[in-house]
Amino acid sequence: MLNSRIPAGALEEKWTNYKNRAKLINPANRRRYKIIVVGTGLAGASSAASFAELGFNVEVFTFHDSARRAHSVAAQGGVNAAKDYQNDGDSVWRMFYDTLKGGDFRAREANVYRLAECSMELIDQAVAQGVPFAREYSGYLSNRSFGGVQVSRTFYARGQTGQQLLLGAYQALMRQNAQDNLTLHTRHEMLDVITIGGKAKGITVRNLDTGDITSHACDALVIASGGYGKIYYLSTLAMNCNATAIWRAHTKGALMAAPSWTQFHPTSLPQLGDHQSKLTLMSESLRNDGRIWVPKKPNDTRNPNEIPENERDYYLERRYPAFGNLAPRDISSRAAKERIDAGCGVGPMKNAVYLDFKHAIGRLGKEVIAQRYGNLFTMYQKITGMDAYQEPMMIAPAAHFSMGGLWVDYRLMSNLHGLFVLGEANFSDHGANRLGANSLLQACVDGYFIAPRTVMDFLAEETPEALNASDSFEQAAKASKDEVEKKLNALLNIKGTTTAEEFHKQLGRILYTKCGLSRNGKDMAAAKSELLELQQTFYKDLLVPGTEKDINFELEKAFRVADYLEMALLIVEDALQREESCGAHFREEYQTPDGEALRNDNDFCFVSAWKYLGDNKYQLHKEHLNFEFVELQTRSYK
């Protein structure tokens, strides 16, 4: 039975109670403890900077060439906080409830409440760092409504909120890098977790410029390596996003929770052809003014401007009159898929829907629309060559955010002693579906405010030993390095005919069609055997050029795809086991007569956490979700 270690007390007192009782370490003693942070996105950079400010000895690793490149940079829309600056009835409780409901009641109450509670402090911190959030002429911070909620609680910096928040965290990190107690290693990829006696005690990394394999000891390990939506190949994620860090930890004993819960973002640009390497996201904020529709008639090839109003199906407004075009992401994506599958999709591949600004331009004028979304319209034109002021945009759902990830308790510590997991890499706050503008928030809150308290609380009970590496560490490190070398060489020595990229494409196709926006038992059983076959072919026919001791992008990709191939099987296993529909997990067998998700609280009100047994075998552990403070309700946006 998994212990989530939720502190006692009323919901609004839990975090305070935890902090009041958390153990501390004397400032002069903190430098004797070594913390390793893997990843320099928002969660990694913010936690590493905060640890170093406290005086801990910190070593940070990123595979990027600079700590400013992580994919946090791409989040456009904004970051939520329950400041209630707009006097529109917002509160910590309401934000907590929106997030919990948005996640279809598959997250922990205490975690979600803490996220909302710490949200306000984050805005203060970011402003102090110089993040240029949008302001009113009076000088006060501006807000907008975002992602399926009824209040305006989203803070934003044009369409580049993620970039600006990341720069704040990156600058804080670089400021510490100039000090003695923090060392940043760029172009180093974590390829193994070193465990001693069931405790995380270090990592093994590969220097991506030289190929050198080294091991590093720590007293606490923090993994903040982001999401794994790129497993679907075509996704909104960056080319290098991968699951290797969390998968390596998983194979060393850390449980993987709800891996099949991937959010499909409704406003991505559709796939245009086979050459495509990724899908570009258009900010969800476009849905505030754009209206989504498809032609009523299937296979209607007329120019959209020639289709009269009465022949258009504004399907979100039709199905969800209360929320309309602002229905949450999972619901909007699924509704789009439903229309596309019905043959009403538009565009050359019939895989898109229209997002139309004609009415908004008529109501507000082109200038206002340009002011609000000008950069997005320019981006759209650059990518597609089309002018969205003249004709509707074409959008489609795309794999986006991983709600699943390594299982963590309230302290964000995994079941593997000493391993903390932050940001998108963990499973914790978003349940089965994440609300817009909560992702930047979670990454920042985990890094700035939660990990510094909980990691210190943990370390206070540990004897610092990483700075004087013991014989047992040296032995474990050697075994780890040997294992990594062996794996790399095995990949290099297959010398087949198919590149890692090509395998990844095939993997993505299987997952998209059989375990994507909607799933059913029959397709997934087929997916399982296809994936097993693909995995076998991979180890027989992979082609990796070059050597291990050089810059070798193909070798990096091959290692990541090998992990993705294993993870894909667990994703299918997880989706098969959950015989209900909740949030982004839509099992076709479990739906209401009008096509809405049918949740089963009697049998599935738990988090599925999987233990790795090797050889594509897993054991299920359950963390039951107890709802003490809210009543479970059917999530309706009608």
Added chain:
Amino acid sequence: MKLTLHIWRQTGNKDKGTFETHHLDDLSPDMSVPEMLDHLNIQIIKSGGDPVAFESDCREGICGQCGFVINGHIHSPESHTTTCQTHLRSFKDGETLHIEPFRAKAFPIKKDLMIDRSALDRIIESGGYIGVNTGQANEANSTLINHDLAEKAFDAAACIGCGACVATCKNASAMLFTSAKMNHLSMLPQGAPEAAQRVKNMIVQMDAEGFGSCTFTGACEVVCPQSISVFNITEMNGRWLWSSK
């Protein structure tokens, strides 16, 4: 569509480097430049060669990792555009492209089109931050910042750290990069207390990294994917003068 590519190949910083020619004839105008290189690399790998090393991550023009020189154009023949946001429809069918890495003394070539831009990180490290620890912040609305000032700070803050400004400058100067960060922070009330120190530290570091001086040709602004204004450089010079009094 068809393209002939002359791509820069160089095994390491000490190697002299040379152009290698490839003919591609099954391209789609919707491909981005990195996607064209992905496509080329698969062909190279399958014929037993060493694929072209290049960096590209977000492919949305925001992470700042990509950037090549294409027919003498920094990033792209399109203006204010990153390489990853350049699609083949920007070129003519049958055209010949020369693709090279960004070149500057402070950006050593690692391999082929990959360069080392860590000098930019060290400039940030020297003072491109506001010295606030986690937890020290006061209430966000207690510091009022006028809309126009916030927008102006944003304009400077939008830099993606790609290094195009350095690559296009005949002096390989990093003045646009350095001044944008400096002004972003120093024009805001939160960043004002450290402004004098910041200007000294960042300029000293910039010089130590081997970047050239600015002769104000304005070439940097023309290629900047975020259209960052050269007036940032003027403002930085002003700050430098005031701080050295």
